[in-house]
Amino acid sequence: SYVLTQPPSVSVAPGKTARITCEADNIESKSVHWYQQKPGQAPMLVIHFDSDRPSGIPERVSGSNSGNTATLTLSRVEAGDEADYYCQVWDSTSDHFNWVFGGGTKLTVL
Amino acid sequence: EVQLVQSGAEVKKPGESLNISCETSGYSFTSHWIAWVRQMPGGGLEWMGIIYPEDSDVKYSPSFQGQVTISADKSTSTAYLQWRSLKASDTAKYYCARLQGYYNSYGDFWGQGTLVTISS
Numbered sequence: 001s002y003v004l005t006q007p008p009s010v011s012v013a014p015g016k017t018a019r020i021t022c023e024a025d026n027i028e029s030k031s032v033h034w035y036q037q038k039p040g041q042a043p044m045l046v047i048h049f050d051s052d053r054p055s056g057i058p059e060r061v062s063g064s065n066s067g068n069t070a071t072l073t074l075s076r077v078e079a080g081d082e083a084d085y086y087c088q089v090w091d092s093t094s095d096h097f098n099w100v101f102g103g104g105t106k107l108t109v110l
Numbered sequence: 111e112v113q114l115v116q117s118g119a120e121v122k123k124p125g126e127s128l129n130i131s132c133e134t135s136g137y138s139f140t141s142h143w144i145a146w147v148r149q150m151p152g153g154g155l156e157w158m159g160i161i162y163p164e165d166s167d168v169k170y171s172p173s174f175q176g177q178v179t180i181s182a183d184k185s186t187s188t189a190y191l192q193w194r195s196l197k198a199s200d201t202a203k204y205y206c207a208r209l210q211g212y213y214n215s216y217g218d219f220w221g222q223g224t225l226v227t228i229s230s
Contacts (some may be wrong), residue, residue, distance in 0.1 A: 033216035042220040092216045097169040099157035
């Protein structure tokens with residue numbers, strides 16, 4: 001099965017840039033989607049198709065996907081960005097519908 | 111405005127049955143797949159299954175096949191997740207999400223979640 005690997009935690013000071021990675025074999029061949037989940041809340045889509053922002057997501061949130069690593073980048077980090085972040089792909093290598101999630105990364109704003 | 115509103119928290123005993131719901135509004139219910147996603151305490155997101163309300167085509171994750179039943183009611187634009195015999199390990203928060211597309215799909219709108227607690 002296809003496995004997405006994320007770092008358990010990332011820490012960043014306010015105003016700096018946070019990069020959260022999602023690693024998998026040849027992930028650049030897949031479309032990667034990212035969700036933000038704040039404590040006690042439902043997941044919220046922040047990036048789809050590697051780098052597209054849904055309506056209402058600020059431009060300082062961006063995504064990229066190359067080789068074996070997809071990256072979610074949050075520029076000028078704010079306290080409100082503190083949350084868990086999950087990457088997700090649709091795994092076409094299996095013979096049935098299959099969503100795969102990464103294990104999640106807890107972003108801490110220092 | 112697209113909304114997915116889930117039923118309230120449940121406390122059940124092992125062996126009991128349960129049906130939780132996800133009432134949708136603001137879009138054509140029959141035009142989008144709906145997914146159910148589990149989040150165990152302190153854990154990550156796990157896809158359980160999806161349903162296409164137009165024809166009730168259902169696809170289950172192998173991990174949940176035979177453990178739950180997913181259904182939909184077009185007349186009320188509501189999707190359901192059902193258990194026949196609950197186990198303590200079913201304790202989790204369950205989310206429904208509207209899928210955008212099928213291939214390379216993602217969840218663009220999510221319900222607020224339903225907390226299910228199973229305890230004797």
